[in-house]
Amino acid sequence: MPRIIFHIDVNNAFLSWSAIDLLKKGYPIDIRTIPSIIGGDETKRRGIVLAKSPVAKKYGIVTAETIYSARKKCPKLQVFPANYSWYRKCSKDLMNYLSQYTPTLEQFSIDECFLDFTGTSFLYHDYIAVAEKIRKEVKEKFGFTVNIGIASNKLCAKMASDFEKPDKIHTLFPNEFATKLWPLKVGDLFMVGKKTEAKLMSLGIYTIGDLSQAPLSLLKKHFKNQAIFLKEAACGKDDSEVVSTSEPNKCISVSETLQYDYQDGSKLKKILFYQAEEVGRALRKKKMYAKTIAVTYKNHCFKSYSHQMTLVNPTNISADIYQYAVLLFDGSWREDAIRNIGIRLSDLTTTVHEQVSFFEKHQEEKNNKVQEAIDQITSKYGANSIMPASYHEEKRRQPEKLKESQGN
DNA sequence: TCTGGGGTCCTAGGACCC
DNA sequence: TCTGGGGTCCTAGGACCC
Numbered sequence: 001m002p003r004i005i006f007h008i009d010v011n012n013a014f015l016s017w018s019a020i021d022l023l024k025k026g027y028p029i030d031i032r033t034i035p036s037i038i039g040g041d042e043t044k045r046r047g048i049v050l051a052k053s054p055v056a057k058k059y060g061i062v063t064a065e066t067i068y069s070a071r072k073k074c075p076k077l078q079v080f081p082a083n084y085s086w087y088r089k090c091s092k093d094l095m096n097y098l099s100q101y102t103p104t105l106e107q108f109s110i111d112e113c114f115l116d117f118t119g120t121s122f123l124y125h126d127y128i129a130v131a132e133k134i135r136k137e138v139k140e141k142f143g144f145t146v147n148i149g150i151a152s153n154k155l156c157a158k159m160a161s162d163f164e165k166p167d168k169i170h171t172l173f174p175n176e177f178a179t180k181l182w183p184l185k186v187g188d189l190f191m192v193g194k195k196t197e198a199k200l201m202s203l204g205i206y207t208i209g210d211l212s213q214a215p216l217s218l219l220k221k222h223f224k225n226q227a228i229f230l231k232e233a234a235c236g237k238d239d240s241e242v243v244s245t246s247e248p249n250k251c252i253s254v255s256e257t258l259q260y261d262y263q264d265g266s267k268l269k270k271i272l273f274y275q276a277e278e279v280g281r282a283l284r285k286k287k288m289y290a291k292t293i294a295v296t297y298k299n300h301c302f303k304s305y306s307h308q309m310t311l312v313n314p315t316n317i318s319a320d321i322y323q324y325a326v327l328l329f330d331g332s333w334r335e336d337a338i339r340n341i342g343i344r345l346s347d348l349t350t351t352v353h354e355q356v357s358f359f360e361k362h363q364e365e366k367n368n369k370v371q372e373a374i375d376q377i378t379s380k381y382g383a384n385s386i387m388p389a390s391y392h393e394e395k396r397r398q399p400e401k402l403k404e405s406q407g408n
Numbered sequence: 409t410c411t412g413g414g415g416t417c418c419t420a421g422g423a424c425c426c
Numbered sequence: 427t428c429t430g431g432g433g434t435c436c437t438a439g440g441a442c443c444c
Contacts (some may be wrong), residue, residue: 013444029441046412066410109444193442225418252413292436302411308437340412341435 004127005115005242007149007157008098009135010164013111014038014051016144017090018080035059036078038378039067045257045339050082054166079348094142106242114154116242132167139167155238156181158190182209195228199223208234248348249286253296254279255342263337265329272325275343280318283345289314289352290345293321295328298340306344307332309364314352321345346373 010016015038019031035055040046047067059074071077091110099105104116116393117124124130131148138146149160152173159181160172172180173175187197190210199222205211219227225317254275262268272295283290294308307328315321325343 040412042409044412045409047409048412064412068410191442195431195441236417249415250417251415255413257412294437304439306438310436342413344414 001118003152004120005151005154005157006115006117006127006131006134007108007151007154007161008113009147009149009161010094010111011145011147012051012053013090013144014082014087014170015053015080017087018083020090020143021083021086021200022080027104031078031080034078035076036080037061037067037076038082039070039079040080042067044259044305055407090142090144094138098134098136101130104244105244106244114157114242128169128171135167135169153236153238154240155190155233156236156244159188162188172236178209178238181236182207182212182234184208186211186234189230191229191233196223196226200230202383211300212236221248230285246394248288248350250348251344251346252279252282252286252288252290252348253342253344254282255296255340255344257298257340258338261337261339262341263335265333265335268333268338269326270331270339271341272343273322275341276322276325279343279345280316280321283316286348288348288350289316290321291347291349292345293324293328294344295325295332296340296342296344297333297338299334300337301337302339305332305334306345347361 012032012245016032018038023030032053032056034053035058036053037049037056040050044146049061049063049065049067049070052061052063052070056070056074056077059070059077061070061073061077062349067079073225084351087110095105095107095113098113098115099324102115102117102120104118106114106116117127117130127150131150133147135146138144147161147163147165147167148169149157149162150169150171151157151160156172160170163170163172163180170180184207185197186192186200186205186208187194189211192200200206200211203218203222204212205214211230214231214234216231219231223230256271256275258271262271274342290311291314292308292310294306296306298304309324309328311324321343368408
């Protein structure tokens with residue numbers, strides 16, 4: 001049975017959402033109509049472009065480039081801060097609205113989702129008309145625009161929503177591949193990033209059409225298992241389902257770019273302390289336990305490295321996570337100046353079998369350990385250094401962090 | 409005042425076992 | 427006067443996504 005999948009993508013999500021928020025608060029200009037971007041905080045060394053207005057795009061400004069470089073391209077550029085809690089609200093409202101149309105909605109990121117209309121033909125005879133209705137209603141109801149891609153699988157729907165923007169509906173069915181898909185640059189294909197694009201081009205593969213025609217044996221030689229995905233994607237093939245139930249996390253992580261490069265182990269451990277608290281809390285909220293814990297670094301040269309360990313007993317206790325993090329840190333820090341440090345928990349499980357009872361039995365002991373860790377820190381760095389209260393104070397001064405993936 | 413943060417998935421290579 | 431090979435688990439690093 002042929003499937004009908006929509007991919008809905010908010011145009012310039014962060015910028016559009018901020019524009020609406022600013023207008024609501026009486027800001028005199030719609031920032032969507034001027035050269036503007038949503039940018040990270042440059043004073044905190046997070047100065048990259050998170051979203052750009054269509055006018056800024058005309059100056060050649062791209063997502064994720066430095067604000068410094070964006071300003072060079074357009075000196076009049078106006079930079080606005082991100083407002084993540086507002087973005088989360090906008091996202092939630094949109095998803096709630098869209099779920100009226102079909103229960104099969106898969107949120108793909110903060111500003112994107114897939115809808116599966118397969119089997120609803122008795123309700124919706126003309127999918128284009130449905131898409132048109134959604135496009136208009138979103139604009140009227142919420143004040144921002146979306147692109148809608150319609151196809152018989154997720155991959156093609158996603159590719160289609162990326163065609164001409166903003167406020168557009170596109171289809172990408174097999175009879176349209178030759179005109180709409182195959183002429184595109186191979187780098188435009190989903191999951192083909194810079195590295196893969198460069199490798200493909202070195203093989204004389206420049207367009208998605210070239211890739212669809214390339215011999216699988218050649219691709220396998222250079223891309224191993226990725227070859228089959230590449231070839232099928234270029235041929236517009238994708239059998240993956242739209243899944244409305246969100247899968248449990250496979251990993252939870254936290255990381256922070258520091259105000260300046262730290263080369264002081266005690267300062268780095270202090271960061272790890274509150275990161276362990278944060279990531280432990282997130283884990284407990286999901287009622288999960290982590291079997292693998294890693295400390296990740298990015299140093300002053302932008303070189304990334306990490307060190308991880310597998311635990312015999314999975315844990316979600318912050319004090320335990322901190323102690324393992326310190327063990328890992330002591331065994332891996334290269335005494336280089338660190339720009340960014342973080343903790344990553346993976347191999348997450350909900351069931352801990354006998355370990356659950358172990359923790360229940362030893363809850364008191366665990367609590368003592370938390371206290372011990374705090375004591376250890378405070379004895380080392382001073383009484384006021386890291387008490388929970390001062391930790392919360394510190395957190396309040398930090399910008400709110402976004403939990404979901406970000407849109408562009 | 410140049411380069412975020414949170415994810416998923418894959419691969420190569422080492423240790424270890426039989 | 428020699429060091430195979432399959433399987434599993436683990437670690438480190440990297441590509442890609444929004």
